[in-house]
Amino acid sequence: MKKELLLVMFLVFDYEKLKFKCGLEIHQQLNTNKLFCSCKTLINNEYDFSFERKLMPVVGESGRIDESALNEFKKRKKMKYFGNYETSCLVDMDSEPPHEINHEALIIAIQMALLLKMKLVDEIQVMRKTIIDGSITTGFQRTALIATNGYIETSIGRVPIESLVLEEDSCRKIKETEKEIHWALDRQGTPLIELMTAPVLKTPQHALETALKLRELSRKLKIKRGIGTIRQDVNVSIKNGARIEIKGFQNVKQMPKVIDKEIQRQLKEKKLVPQVRVVLNDNTTKYLRPLSSSSRMYPETDALPIKITKELIEEARRILPRIIDVKKELLKLGLKEEIANQIERTGQYEKFKHLNARIKNPKLVSTYLLINKKASTELLEKVLINLQKKKITKQNAKQIIKQNINLSDLKKFIAETISEDDIRKTINKILESKKELLNDERAFKMLMGLVMKEFKGKADGSLVSKILKEEIKKKLKSVIRKF
Amino acid sequence: MNKIEVGDKIRIEKKNMVYEGILLPTTDASSKNMIILKLSSGYNIGIKKDKNTKITLIKKSVFKPGKIPKMKFKKKSELPNITIIGTGGTIGTHVDYKTGGVFMCRTPEEILAAVPEINEIINIKKVINLFNVGSEDINKKHWKKLAEAVKKEIEDGADGIIITHGTDTLAMTSAALNFMIGVPPIPIALVGAQRSPDRGSFDGRLNLLCAAHYCTTNIAEVSVVMHGSINDDYCYAIKGTKVRKNHSSRRDAFQPINTIPFLKIWDDGRKEFLRKDYHKREKKRVELKTNFAKVGLIKVYQNSEPRILEWYLKNDYKGLVIEGTGLGHVPGRDAGTKYNWIPEIEKLVKKGVIIVICTSTIHGRTNNRVYRNLRLLDRTGVLWGKDLHSESALIKLSIVLGSAKKLEEAKKLFETNLVGEFEERTLIGDVLGF
Numbered sequence: 001m002k003k004e005l006l007l008v009m010f011l012v013f014d015y016e017k018l019k020f021k022c023g024l025e026i027h028q029q030l031n032t033n034k035l036f037c038s039c040k041t042l043i044n045n046e047y048d049f050s051f052e053r054k055l056m057p058v059v060g061e062s063g064r065i066d067e068s069a070l071n072e073f074k075k076r077k078k079m080k081y082f083g084n085y086e087t088s089c090l091v092d093m094d095s096e097p098p099h100e101i102n103h104e105a106l107i108i109a110i111q112m113a114l115l116l117k118m119k120l121v122d123e124i125q126v127m128r129k130t131i132i133d134g135s136i137t138t139g140f141q142r143t144a145l146i147a148t149n150g151y152i153e154t155s156i157g158r159v160p161i162e163s164l165v166l167e168e169d170s171c172r173k174i175k176e177t178e179k180e181i182h183w184a185l186d187r188q189g190t191p192l193i194e195l196m197t198a199p200v201l202k203t204p205q206h207a208l209e210t211a212l213k214l215r216e217l218s219r220k221l222k223i224k225r226g227i228g229t230i231r232q233d234v235n236v237s238i239k240n241g242a243r244i245e246i247k248g249f250q251n252v253k254q255m256p257k258v259i260d261k262e263i264q265r266q267l268k269e270k271k272l273v274p275q276v277r278v279v280l281n282d283n284t285t286k287y288l289r290p291l292s293s294s295s296r297m298y299p300e301t302d303a304l305p306i307k308i309t310k311e312l313i314e315e316a317r318r319i320l321p322r323i324i325d326v327k328k329e330l331l332k333l334g335l336k337e338e339i340a341n342q343i344e345r346t347g348q349y350e351k352f353k354h355l356n357a358r359i360k361n362p363k364l365v366s367t368y369l370l371i372n373k374k375a376s377t378e379l380l381e382k383v384l385i386n387l388q389k390k391k392i393t394k395q396n397a398k399q400i401i402k403q404n405i406n407l408s409d410l411k412k413f414i415a416e417t418i419s420e421d422d423i424r425k426t427i428n429k430i431l432e433s434k435k436e437l438l439n440d441e442r443a444f445k446m447l448m449g450l451v452m453k454e455f456k457g458k459a460d461g462s463l464v465s466k467i468l469k470e471e472i473k474k475k476l477k478s479v480i481r482k483f
Numbered sequence: 484m485n486k487i488e489v490g491d492k493i494r495i496e497k498k499n500m501v502y503e504g505i506l507l508p509t510t511d512a513s514s515k516n517m518i519i520l521k522l523s524s525g526y527n528i529g530i531k532k533d534k535n536t537k538i539t540l541i542k543k544s545v546f547k548p549g550k551i552p553k554m555k556f557k558k559k560s561e562l563p564n565i566t567i568i569g570t571g572g573t574i575g576t577h578v579d580y581k582t583g584g585v586f587m588c589r590t591p592e593e594i595l596a597a598v599p600e601i602n603e604i605i606n607i608k609k610v611i612n613l614f615n616v617g618s619e620d621i622n623k624k625h626w627k628k629l630a631e632a633v634k635k636e637i638e639d640g641a642d643g644i645i646i647t648h649g650t651d652t653l654a655m656t657s658a659a660l661n662f663m664i665g666v667p668p669i670p671i672a673l674v675g676a677q678r679s680p681d682r683g684s685f686d687g688r689l690n691l692l693c694a695a696h697y698c699t700t701n702i703a704e705v706s707v708v709m710h711g712s713i714n715d716d717y718c719y720a721i722k723g724t725k726v727r728k729n730h731s732s733r734r735d736a737f738q739p740i741n742t743i744p745f746l747k748i749w750d751d752g753r754k755e756f757l758r759k760d761y762h763k764r765e766k767k768r769v770e771l772k773t774n775f776a777k778v779g780l781i782k783v784y785q786n787s788e789p790r791i792l793e794w795y796l797k798n799d800y801k802g803l804v805i806e807g808t809g810l811g812h813v814p815g816r817d818a819g820t821k822y823n824w825i826p827e828i829e830k831l832v833k834k835g836v837i838i839v840i841c842t843s844t845i846h847g848r849t850n851n852r853v854y855r856n857l858r859l860l861d862r863t864g865v866l867w868g869k870d871l872h873s874e875s876a877l878i879k880l881s882i883v884l885g886s887a888k889k890l891e892e893a894k895k896l897f898e899t900n901l902v903g904e905f906e907e908r909t910l911i912g913d914v915l916g917f
């Protein structure tokens with residue numbers, strides 16, 4: 001009910017009447033080594049070497065580099081590349097042929113295709129997509145179509161996924177001056193999965209929903225997380241408008257607002273030309289460049305075609321179910337869906353499994369596990385064991401995990417905690433001296449306050465409350481018996 | 484019903500999938516029964532044909548395979564007249580962007596289409612498509628043909644010659660050419676590429692431009708002109724007999740061996756002359772030596788058996804270059820009778836085989852006396868490669884044996900400094916090593 005109300009509030013436009021046409025193009029980095037060499041894919045701003053290159057325009061089908069292209073080339077900025085040994089080798093420097101395609105990345109791409117119920121091609125042909133802005137040392141991006149014709153379910157029906165492409169990322173631009181562009185090699189060659197939806201998204205909200213669903217799905221796989229690891233671009237047009245590509249969403253949640261503002265802009269603008277626009281902080285967009293005509297693609301002759309064999313698909317499937325079942329397993333243990341999602345999303349299933357094997361209390365484990373992703377398994381285990389033995393207070397346990405303290409410092413907290421026996425003794429002492437309070441209906445609350453004050457936070461509240469209740473009961477019973 | 488051919492737009496139906504695209508030629512890299520299709524997105528994919536695959540023609544011949552672009556040259560009489568000779572190699576490969584096919588056949592005009600600025604440096608006198616052979620397949624027949632073409636162009640008044648060649652054996656061809664034609668009267672540059680011309684990062688561009696600049700100088704030498712660094716900034720012109728490909732894939736793979744390059748050249752024409760002792764342009768006749776005798780190259784190593792020498796003798800080899808260790812050692816008496824090379828070498832020398840000792844270290848010169856084993860080896864009558872690396876020594880040995888009438892004459896010729904291949908002094912230079 002509430003949700004629908006919100007939707008109405010956002011629906012400023014009649015998208016159907018506007019002939020709203022919208023599709024998504026998502027680039028997601030995989031968490032593996034590089035696609036065509038064994039370099040790590042880390043962002044590392046310390047450089048071991050640098051070099052310069054001149055990328056030239058390539059001869060066109062017409063047979064000539066035309067004069068203007070040549071003049072443009074002569075005026076071009078110097079391209080300077082910076083690399084370090086951990087993340088860049090001769091392959092990245094365009095000084096060694098590509099190695100065999102990264103098997104792990106290929107498997108992840110196939111898994112993604114399976115999750116999206118796509119049709120895999122029989123043989124992958126690696127292509128070269130010409131790129132001569134300097135962002136790739138070779139002058140082209142290696143890219144391969146893996147699968148077509150899939151779909152993802154959304155609240156308003158299936159959204160077709162037209163293609164899944166596995167390709168290499170480009171360099172990071174680290175500096176641009178009037179004369180030079182500096183590029184960091186570390187990102188170049190990082191495997192990317194590119195997903196394209198059909199342009200059938202019904203509303204901006206639907207675009208967001210689809211983007212989120214795709215993100216959630218891809219998070220089941222070994223992908224990179226964090227800033228800059230996913231790029232979600234939107235293609236949008238309306239009746240009498242032009243195809244506009246919107247790039248650079250800092251946060252996917254901006255999507256509906258940005259699209260609506262773009263529609264507003266398109267309605268106002270008299271002459272619309274296809275173009276690429278970039279998202280600004282206030283959810284508006286700025287012209288970036290004209291929409292490039294499809295870039296030239298030709299085969300990467302240094303890479304052999306890859307047959308997608310039954311074995312490859314089986315291998316992908318073999319690893320896949322384990323990943324998919326995580327949520328099911330968690331739900332089976334009686335956890336709430338939201339909690340199960342959180343454990344899965346933060347990638348802590350293995351940690352959870354390990355802890356629960358010892359603690360045997362899924363609810364308890366999940367509660368403390370989700371406090372701090374960075375807390376070590378050993379620390380969590382020790383804290384939870386002590387918590388179960390009531391040797392540590394809940395408050396302290398939470399604090400310890402939040403701060404991810406050293407294991408050696410844990411003793412302090414345990415030592416300071418008062419044991420169950422001592423608690424009982426102290427409670428009885430107080431009950432003896434405050435007998436009159438037992439007749440008051442607010443007895444428990446008042447006594448609890450007194451007792452806790454006595455313990456100065458060193459006793460577990462729930463334990464104290466439990467013992468206090470027990471002892472009050474005993475005392476009352478003995479009083480009744482007396483009379 | 485029309486037959487379906489490469490270039491046709493077709494529809495493939497398989498299970499419940501339909502693909503539409505242009506049929507491409509299948510390469511030997513693909514698996515059996517694979518249909519290669521170019522989709523409208525530009526991507527190629529392979530679809531396996533089985534008995535349930537239905538293929539229908541949508542449209543005949545949507546495109547014809549692309550033509551290889553060619554450069555049209557402008558005559559510029561004020562510039563030096565340079566002849567360009569193509570022999571094959573990566574620098575001469577071309578990808579047809581439409582079909583995606585790779586051709587090994589490009590004429591020099593086609594190569595030059597990737598470097599149109601070259602016409603601002605030189606006037607292209609003539610373009611000769613001499614042959615089109617991958618570097619590894621070049622042999623003495625090709626060398627002879629090349630030397631003859633070079634001689635003819637010199638006599639026809641060329642001011643310089645640029646030869647494009649595959650990189651793997653480019654340094655061997657440059658040495659062979661130098662020994663075949665002697666010191667040339669004009670600059671001659673050999674160039675190649677480690678990256679093909681279809682890509683933006685084509686390294687042959689800089690090499691060709693720098694070779695053109697080299698040909699405008701007064702350096703009448705056979706030189707290899709290739710990248711001097713990992714940057715696309717300058718090339719070195721290195722003496723053809725003293726250069727080696729020392730890396731399988733880097734663009735700066737060509738290094739001077741026991742020499743200093745003649746020239747450092749930037750693509751904008753800036754030049755730095757690194758030495759003065761080069762031969763200058765002069766009018767002179769070129770005498771060719773194109774007879775190659777049968778020679779072999781052997782490397783000694785731990786546990787290597789000298790018995791292999793018998794095979795060379797039996798198979799009529801006239802000369803052998805042996806890569807010794809360090810200063811030119813071969814295993815001696817202390818290695819054990821079975822592994823002692825010195826008596827076996829002596830046997831061959833006595834039978835009239837010329838044996839030249841070089842070093843497996845590539846850089847540095849041999850020595851015939853500082854250790855006892857070197858002195859013993861020297862006494863067998865071997866010749867010493869001195870500062871000549873083994874591949875160059877091999878080619879020189881082959882040519883001197885092929886052109887001399889008598890053994891003693893061949894030995895004398897080998898020891899003679901024919902084209903500047905021996906340098907008296909080995910210098911330390913910043914261009915040694917990576």
Ligand SMILES: [Zn+2]
Pocket residue numbers: 034037038039087088089090091092
């Ligand atoms: Zn690498």
